[in-house]
Amino acid sequence: xxxxxxxxxxxxxxxxxxxxxxxxxxxxxxxxxxxxxxxxxxxxxxxxxxxxxxxxxxxxxxxxxxxxxxxxxxxxxxxxxxxxxxxxxxxxxxxxxxxxxxxxxxxxxxxxxxxxxxxxxxxxxxxxxxxxxxxxxxxxxxxxxxxxxxxxxxxxxxxxxxxxxxxxxxxxxxxxxxxxxxxxxxxxxxxxxxxxxxxxxxxxxxxxxxxxxxxxxxxxxxxxxxxxxxxxxxxxxxxxxxxxxxxxxxxxxxxxxxxxxxxxxxxxxxxxxxxxxxxxxxxxxxxxxxxxxxxxxxxxxxxxxxxxxxxxxxxxxx
Amino acid sequence: xxxxxxxxxxxxxxxxxxxxxxxxxxxxxxxxxxxxxxxxxxxxxxxxxxxxxxxxxxxxxxxxxxxxxxxxxxxxxxxxxxxxxxxxxxxxxxxxxxxxxxxxxxxxxxxxxxxxxxxxxxxxxxxxxxxxxxxxxxxxxxxxxxxxxxxxxxxxxxxxxxxxxxxxxxxxxxxxxxxxxxxxxxxxxxxxxxxxxxxxxxxxxxxxxxxxxxxxxxxxxxxxxxxxxxxxxxxxxxxxxxxxxxxxxxxxxxxxxxxxxxxxxxxxxxxxxxxxxxxxxxxxxxxxxxxxxxxxxxxxxxxxxxxxxxxxxxxxxxxxxxxxxxxxxxxxxxxxxxxxxxxxxxxxxxxxxxxxxxxxxxxxxxxxxxxxxxxxxxx
Numbered sequence: 001x002x003x004x005x006x007x008x009x010x011x012x013x014x015x016x017x018x019x020x021x022x023x024x025x026x027x028x029x030x031x032x033x034x035x036x037x038x039x040x041x042x043x044x045x046x047x048x049x050x051x052x053x054x055x056x057x058x059x060x061x062x063x064x065x066x067x068x069x070x071x072x073x074x075x076x077x078x079x080x081x082x083x084x085x086x087x088x089x090x091x092x093x094x095x096x097x098x099x100x101x102x103x104x105x106x107x108x109x110x111x112x113x114x115x116x117x118x119x120x121x122x123x124x125x126x127x128x129x130x131x132x133x134x135x136x137x138x139x140x141x142x143x144x145x146x147x148x149x150x151x152x153x154x155x156x157x158x159x160x161x162x163x164x165x166x167x168x169x170x171x172x173x174x175x176x177x178x179x180x181x182x183x184x185x186x187x188x189x190x191x192x193x194x195x196x197x198x199x200x201x202x203x204x205x206x207x208x209x210x211x212x213x214x215x216x217x218x219x220x221x222x223x224x225x226x227x228x229x230x231x232x233x234x235x236x237x238x239x240x241x242x243x244x245x246x247x248x249x250x251x252x253x254x255x256x257x258x259x260x261x262x263x264x265x266x267x268x269x270x271x272x273x274x275x276x277x278x279x280x281x282x283x284x285x286x287x288x289x290x291x292x293x294x295x296x297x298x299x300x301x302x303x304x305x306x307x308x309x310x311x312x313x314x315x316x317x318x
Numbered sequence: 319x320x321x322x323x324x325x326x327x328x329x330x331x332x333x334x335x336x337x338x339x340x341x342x343x344x345x346x347x348x349x350x351x352x353x354x355x356x357x358x359x360x361x362x363x364x365x366x367x368x369x370x371x372x373x374x375x376x377x378x379x380x381x382x383x384x385x386x387x388x389x390x391x392x393x394x395x396x397x398x399x400x401x402x403x404x405x406x407x408x409x410x411x412x413x414x415x416x417x418x419x420x421x422x423x424x425x426x427x428x429x430x431x432x433x434x435x436x437x438x439x440x441x442x443x444x445x446x447x448x449x450x451x452x453x454x455x456x457x458x459x460x461x462x463x464x465x466x467x468x469x470x471x472x473x474x475x476x477x478x479x480x481x482x483x484x485x486x487x488x489x490x491x492x493x494x495x496x497x498x499x500x501x502x503x504x505x506x507x508x509x510x511x512x513x514x515x516x517x518x519x520x521x522x523x524x525x526x527x528x529x530x531x532x533x534x535x536x537x538x539x540x541x542x543x544x545x546x547x548x549x550x551x552x553x554x555x556x557x558x559x560x561x562x563x564x565x566x567x568x569x570x571x572x573x574x575x576x577x578x579x580x581x582x583x584x585x586x587x588x589x590x591x592x593x594x595x596x597x598x599x600x601x602x603x604x605x606x607x608x609x610x611x612x613x614x615x616x617x618x619x620x621x622x623x624x625x626x627x628x629x630x631x632x633x634x635x636x637x638x639x640x641x642x643x644x645x646x647x648x649x650x651x652x653x654x655x656x657x658x659x660x661x662x663x664x665x666x667x668x669x670x671x672x673x674x675x676x677x678x679x680x681x682x683x684x685x686x687x688x689x690x691x692x693x694x695x696x697x
Contacts, residue, residue, distance in 0.1 A: 001389065002320040003610045182693055197696050202689035203682070209693060210631050217606040218599050224319050243592070244599040292592035299590050299598075305582055309575060309601050311321050 005054075005220060008047060012054025013061070013172075020062045026136065029064050039071045043161050044079050046227040052161075053168045053223060060172030063273045065136030067101035069165045074103060077110050077158050081119070086110065088158060089142075090285055091118065097125060097142045100284075109142075110155050112162075112285065114294060117155040124148035134280040135273065156235055162284075163238035164223040167245045170281035171216045174249040177256040177274045178208055184260055201259055208252035215241075215248035221311075233307060236298035243291035246282035253278040321609060324389060331393045337370050338401050346404065347660035353526070356659070357407070357482060364406040364437025374412045374435050381420055381428075382435045388564065388615040392608060395565035399572035407482055408434060411441035415487045418557040419506070422545040427506060430485070444474040444488035444507075444531055445554065451476075452683050454489075455498045455551060459533060461490035461505065468492070468505070468543070470513075470536040476677075480516050480529030483509050488538075489554055492547050502550030506542045513537070523670045525659045563625030567608035570632035570674070574601040574639060577667045581643035584650050584664055593642040600635035607631055623692045630684040633674040640668040 004010070019032040033039065033055075043052040052072050059068045073088045087106045089099035091113035097120060099109055109120045125142035132138045144150070185196030185205065195201055222241035225234040257264045257271045264271040285291065299305050323331070342363075343349060350359040367373040376391055377383020386394065406412075411434035419427055419434075433439035450457040459472025470490055480486070486507040493501035510516075513536035519528040545553050578597060582590065590598075607628040614624060643664045644651050655665035675681040689695045 001323060001609055001613045003606065003613045005319070182695065185695055194696050196689075199686070202695050203685040205693065205695070206630075206685040206688040209688060210627050213627055214600070214603040214607060214631050217610065218603045220319055221321075221602065221606060240595045240599050244596060244603075247596075289592045292595040293589065295595050296589040296591070299582075299595075302579060302582060305578065305598070309578065309598050311602075311605075 003217065003220075006050045008050040009054035009057070012051050013057040016055050016058025017061055020058065020064050026065050029066055033059075033066065033068065038068055039075075041072050041075065042079065043072050043076050043165070044157065049161065049164065049223065049226065052165060056165050056169040057172035060169035060277065061176045063135075063173060063176070063270075063277045067137040069162070069169060070101035070137075071103070072165060073158065073162055074106075076161050077155070080155060080157050081108075081110070081153065083108050083119075088112075088162060092141070095144060096128065097144070098139060099142065100139050101137050102140055110153070110158060111150070112155070112159055114290075117153055117159070118150035119153050120144070120148075120150045124150075134276040137280060156231060160226050160231075160235055160238050163242045164219070164226060166281050166284045167219040167238075167242050168223065170249045170278055171212060171219055171245055173274050173277045173281070174208075174212045174252045175216070177253055177271070177278070178205065178212060180270065181205060181208075181256040181259050188261075195259075204255050204259065208255045211248040212252050215245040219245050232298055236295045236308065239291045240295035242285070243288035243295070246288045246291075249278050250282045323393060327387075327389050327393050330386075330390050331397060334372070334394060334397050337372065338397065338403065341366050341370060342401055342403055344401070347402070351658065360404050360407045361437065363404050364408045367406060368436045373408075373437065374416060377412075377416060377435070378420065381416070381431050389612050392564040392568055392612050396568040396572075399569040402572075406437065407440045407479060408437040410443060410478060411439060411485075413562070414443065414557045415441045415485075418487065418504075418544065418553055421556055422504070422549070422553050423506075424541075426541065427544065430506065439485055440479060440483045441485045441487060442477050442480045442483035442509075442529075443557075444477055444480075444486045446476045447473060448475050448530075452680055454554070455502070457489060457491060457502070459488070459490045460494070461488075461492045461503055461538070463492070463540075466540050468538045468540065470505070470533040470538055472533050474531040474533075475519075475528075477516075477529045477531050478527050480531055481518050481526075485509060486531075487544070487557070489550050492550075496548065499551040500548050502554070503547045504544040504550045504553040505538050506544050507536075507538060508542075511536055522672065523659070523666065524657045524661065563628045564608040564611040566678070567604055567611070567628040567632050570636060571601055571605045571608070573667070573671070574604060574632070574636050576662055577636065577639050577643055577664070577671075580662060580664050580667060581639075581647065584643070584647040584654070591642075591646060593646065597635070597639040597642065600631075600639065604628070604632040604635060626679075626684040626687040626692065629679070630681055630688065634681060637671045637675060640664070640671040644668045 019036055020029055023029055038055045041052045042048040056068055059066060074086060077086045077088050085105055085107040087099055087102050087109055089097050089109050089111045091111040092098055097109060097111040107122055111118045111120060124145055126145050127140060128143050129141040185201060186194055188195045218241045222237045225237050253275050257275050260271050263269050299308055346359060350356045374383045375386040379385055416431055416434045419430055445454060447457050461468040461470050486509055488505045488507050489502055491501050492503040513534045515532040517530045518526045519530060520526050521528060611624045611628060647664050651664040654663045656663055690697055
């Protein structure tokens, strides 16, 4: 029995951490990641997915101003559809489409909704809004032009990889926030003692640690199901896990932000960058309740419930 | 991530499952509904465990055990919980007190071990007091040396099976002047004994396992002292410190699965709610945390540092689940409620779940341990 991540994933995460250390320059970071091959990962097989997970975890730990997931997903979507210059987004209420970090020259968009995915030509979409909340991730909103229609397609493999990558980066960012907050609790003095001696703060950070640990294990498990278990269970698990880890990571991020006091509210200090990262990823594809509802579709009988909460027990998951 | 048990553990599991199939009646909680019949059934279960070689499997071979690894102990807990096996009356002796006697006992005191294993002796723990719960070291029950014996005065509470016990491991203060941890001594008492009154404490889950013990000039021979005077805290920490995080968490997953199934069955139909799905994730996360403890074992069965994390997580997760299940099933849960021991309706599971964040170290104590020992925060 081994609960650690694969060597591929750990090596990738450590490698990215080393690459991104001591730089806040986006172009430098992008160059280094490109040299590392981070933008060329084929995440459609188990080994490629492990590499991708390690890379996004490294990016999450540093809150680097790069949306690496968008790049990896574009490649996965291209592999699944056979289409070039494709990117991945979400369908919004009212028929609009959102895309995070749309690459230059994108020709098509896969927009996920509650019942599957639609394929849009960029020319059939009209830009409505463009903005950024989290550095390195520009979000655009598009409205279909009058008379434009999208094709429906089966893109569950892309949806699954997306959920796994989003959660890996989000949990890594939350873990990093906790680690930095622990340093702060040990050194920040108030009332003549380190603030980490106050039980109220000890309990809050302990809760954050436990929640993120549990969510992290669940995410590792969910990602491992992509290549070894039935696709229906895997997608349901990834959705439920995304909802759960979004709840855990956002609560942890709020706690860590709070425990830094007034300084956290300044733009020069680090907490807001990680807070933005965690919340941007948590909001991916809708609020947790929506992901739970989508996951719940898998459980229609007690047998389905049994399959959902037990491990098949015989495969070695990568 | 590899969630498979070792081949040795799977072989161990297969032997245990085969034995359980032959020896455990599936509906024992319904067949033995009265307190008297339940006690008789549990005594018989202790004897069966011993006869089958499953009592005290983690004990050293020299004392009749089979030196099961942490992984095997986790498998044992998982399978016992899966079939809803009873604890037996002698479980405290097997889990806590036996190992304490092995470590600190004299050769004569070690004669107490075979009856623990066979189930003839039922041990209880006299540790907590009304004024000494989480702060156990501040306990006040006194043991005053008087010739070749000690006089014990005071009271103990939350003594599981005190009303059925034949023996008691008692922690008492022998030196009021010493710093609180250093003035404690452990004793091995044979019950009943003159001066001792046992009062059962009825519980909200319709069971009556807990008791309050009143010691009024109870005499204990000096040969019944376990370890040296002043060594009581060391004995207590040893007895309580056996890594059970994985075993308890795996039992916890069974409680959670039971609650999930009752919740699903009691639902109004239609897709499960967000709260339900959250609970499914927490059930599996509990199992993964237990596996993490097993996989971190360095061979000394200490289980690493993940025990408090697992305990805090599953106990609060189960409570959240039971609360949500109760609120969602509402009137149905109340109409179905059976105020009986081992009842498995949602309202009963809700009540039963209240104790797990309190017993065996409260959730607040687990947070303190996580913050200081695991995360390194200063005290």
